[in-house]
Amino acid sequence: MTERMEHTLTSRAQVLPRVTHLGTGRHTGNGNSAGTGTGKSSGTGTGTTPAPSPGLSALGLLTVLLGAALPMVDFFIVNVALPTIDRDLNAGSAVLEMVIAGYGVAYAVLLVLGGRLGDMFGRRNLFLWGLALFALTSLACGLAPNAWSLVGARVAQGAASALLLPQALATIQSATSGSSRAKALSYYGATAGIASVVGQVLGGVLVSADIAGSGWRAIFLVNVPVAAVAFVLALRTVPETRSQHPARIDRAGTGLLAVTLVALLLPLTEGRAAGWPVWAWALLALSPFTAAAFVAVETRGERTGGNPLLPPSLVRIHSVRSGLMLIVPFCLGFGGFMFVVAVAMQDGLRFSALLAGAALAPLCAAFFAASLLGPRMVARWGRLTVTAGSLTQAAGLLILAATFLWGWPHLGVWALAPGMAVTGFGQGLVLPVVFRIVLSEVPAAQAGVGSGAMATTQQSALALGVATLGTLFLSLSTSIGVRDALVWTLLAQLVAVAATVALSLRLPRRVV
Numbered sequence: 001m002t003e004r005m006e007h008t009l010t011s012r013a014q015v016l017p018r019v020t021h022l023g024t025g026r027h028t029g030n031g032n033s034a035g036t037g038t039g040k041s042s043g044t045g046t047g048t049t050p051a052p053s054p055g056l057s058a059l060g061l062l063t064v065l066l067g068a069a070l071p072m073v074d075f076f077i078v079n080v081a082l083p084t085i086d087r088d089l090n091a092g093s094a095v096l097e098m099v100i101a102g103y104g105v106a107y108a109v110l111l112v113l114g115g116r117l118g119d120m121f122g123r124r125n126l127f128l129w130g131l132a133l134f135a136l137t138s139l140a141c142g143l144a145p146n147a148w149s150l151v152g153a154r155v156a157q158g159a160a161s162a163l164l165l166p167q168a169l170a171t172i173q174s175a176t177s178g179s180s181r182a183k184a185l186s187y188y189g190a191t192a193g194i195a196s197v198v199g200q201v202l203g204g205v206l207v208s209a210d211i212a213g214s215g216w217r218a219i220f221l222v223n224v225p226v227a228a229v230a231f232v233l234a235l236r237t238v239p240e241t242r243s244q245h246p247a248r249i250d251r252a253g254t255g256l257l258a259v260t261l262v263a264l265l266l267p268l269t270e271g272r273a274a275g276w277p278v279w280a281w282a283l284l285a286l287s288p289f290t291a292a293a294f295v296a297v298e299t300r301g302e303r304t305g306g307n308p309l310l311p312p313s314l315v316r317i318h319s320v321r322s323g324l325m326l327i328v329p330f331c332l333g334f335g336g337f338m339f340v341v342a343v344a345m346q347d348g349l350r351f352s353a354l355l356a357g358a359a360l361a362p363l364c365a366a367f368f369a370a371s372l373l374g375p376r377m378v379a380r381w382g383r384l385t386v387t388a389g390s391l392t393q394a395a396g397l398l399i400l401a402a403t404f405l406w407g408w409p410h411l412g413v414w415a416l417a418p419g420m421a422v423t424g425f426g427q428g429l430v431l432p433v434v435f436r437i438v439l440s441e442v443p444a445a446q447a448g449v450g451s452g453a454m455a456t457t458q459q460s461a462l463a464l465g466v467a468t469l470g471t472l473f474l475s476l477s478t479s480i481g482v483r484d485a486l487v488w489t490l491l492a493q494l495v496a497v498a499a500t501v502a503l504s505l506r507l508p509r510r511v512v
Contacts (some may be wrong), residue, residue: 007298014466019240052179059359066230067131068168068188069195070223071161074138076199079342080353081207081216088215091147097150099446100466101230106158108265109258112309113423115166116250119243123167123174126237130164131231136140138223142214173439174241185439190371192458196334197364197424201340204357250301253309256294261460263287265286265417268315268467272474288351310453314442319508323438324454325396326386328461329431333496336469337397340489343473344404348482350413354403362417363424370428370509383507389429390500396423401490408483437507469493470499 022351056064078085082096091099118126137157144150172184207220214221264287267280274280301308344360347350370389377385400419407415435454442450467488476485 005312019140030370035396056171056182056184056239060175061172061187062240063230064127064168064171064226064234065187065191066226067127068165069191069198070131070134070230071165071190072195073199073202074157074220074223075107075202075459076163076196076338077219078103079200079339080203080346080356081219084207084216084353085147085150086259089147089150090111095147096273099147099268101266102155103158103161103284104150104269104463105262105265106155108162108456108463109158109261110162110255111166111456111459112449112452113249113254114162114164115170115449115455116309117163118167118170119449120241120249122242123171124238124240125404126163126170127167128231128234130167131227131234132398133160135224135227136160138220138227142217142220144223144307165455169439169455170249171238171241173359173442173451174237182436183442186371186375186432189435190368190428192435193334193367193427193431195370196338197360197367200338200471201357201360201364201455204353204355208352208354220398228381246326248307250298250307250309252297253301256290256297257309257414260287260290260294261456263290265460265467267464269333270464272471275281285296287354288503304476314453317441319441320450320453322503322506323434324457325450326434326500326507327457329455329496329499329503330390330427331436331458331461332465332468333500334431334491335467335494336489338467339470340486343470344482344486348486349409356411358412359416360439361413361418363420363427366421366424368427371423371432374429375431376430377470378436382510383437383504384434386430386504386507389426389433389499390497390504391426392496393423393426394428394501396420396426397490397493402485404483404490405487429484430504434507440508465496 012510082099086096086309087089092214095228106222109339116127116128134157135158137153140153141150141157144153163203169188170182172188176184186278203219203220207216210216263283267283271277271280295312298308298310300306302311302313315324341360343378345356346353351359374385377388381388396419400416403416403419436453439450469492472487473489476488480488
């Protein structure tokens with residue numbers, strides 16, 4: 001059992017001056033380069049006003065959400081397939097780690113850069129390129145002849161994801177306004193959470209179905225037709241938006257951010273499988289210094305009139321700063337929870353991949369229900385919606401811990417359903433609302449940068465959660481058993497939930 005668990009460790013613009021409101025034919029002024037919605041000219045000095053860009057229709061929103069879901073699904077879909085990949089490719093635990101880490105690190109490192117490129121060259125344009133490259137790299141993953149080919153294809157897939165995802169958020173931010181934007185951001189937050197759960201559910205279904213003998217390869221090959229459909233829809237329904245004054249690439253900032261994230265994420269995801277070698281500790285020790293250098297370079301760049309990759313003034317916006325701070329503990333706990341529960345159900349309760357996925361279905365359904373209810377609660381209770389969601393999630397984790405403690409090992413899907421549903425409902429009241437808060441005051445001209453920053457924070461925290469809570473779980477399981485290790489890990493996650501509750505009280509009182 002321990003060997004098998006070792007194999008699965010850490011598996012895991014500015015819009016042109018007038019914008020059509022989503023789902024309506026009404027136009028609103030939004031020509032200000034700061035995205036204030038004043039309706040004034042951007043003041044470029046030319047005295048001319050660019051032609052209006054079409055807004056984001058309902059089908060266009062569905063298309064960008066579909067594109068955004070693909071990278072999120074693929075972060076989690078591999079979890080249930082790792083044992084099959086190991087048997088088929090004779091990969092070994094260290095290479096399996098790279099299948100996960102290669103995707104996650106490339107994804108996190110390039111997200112902010114992907115947002116900046118969308119601001120420069122057009123978000124629809126980069127969205128289309130991202131979809132095409134994601135389909136091609138998914139095909140390469142599905143046809144990989146050996147383990148190291150799969151690792152290389154996964155790194156490329158992570159890079160394609162980083163090009164694709166920020167454009168979805170930035171398009172929503174730039175091509176909608178008012179209540180339409182609030183609804184669209186709520187839908188995006190719901191998509192982010194649901195796609196994470198669906199990834200593991202779908203992975204279990206596809207691996208168990210073994211379509212045409214494809215086995216684990218189907219989890220990658222399924223992306224190709226989905227991306228193709230999204231590509232065709234995007235050509236017809238997604239408007240082109242970009243910053244009217246695009247900034248040049250900040251090479252120094254991009255390099256320092258990449259080094260910082262690699263130095264932090266690579267040893268945490270690969271260190272255990274490699275036996276915690278010297279290089280892992282050296283990179284961890286290096287990460288705070290490179291992070292400090294990144295902050296210094298970005299601060300100096302903005303002060304001297306440069307084009308920093310992540311402008312410090314953006315982080316000084318209260319809604320952005322408080323929202324990003326809350327995303328860290330929430331996604332850390334969420335990423336760790338999804339991994340640990342998947343491993344425990346398969347290696348402890350001996351669930352099949354299909355049954356392990358089915359056990360998460362109540363969580364997915366409750367998350368979706370809460371995400372639909374969230375906007376009404378926000379309108380009445382404001383930031384207290386996030387506080388209530390965090391407390392509900394804590395109750396769900398306690399129910400699950402008690403269920404595992406007293407029902408083990410004779411547990412089925414229905415026995416886990418109450419705890420899963422309560423946990424998912426709480427999570428669904430948190431994530432969509434926080435995404436909406438973070439982007440609520442981001443200037444439209446910086447929509448790509450803001451979207452990239454939020455996605456980077458989310459992705460990095462998910463990876464940290466898999467590494468930290470996953471390591472805790474597997475370390476304890478060798479000494480006290482899978483059941484007790486799972487219970488203690490769920491209780492440890494309550495620390496992250498407590499941080500989420502505290503940080504929710506620092507959010508803006510009213511959610512725009």
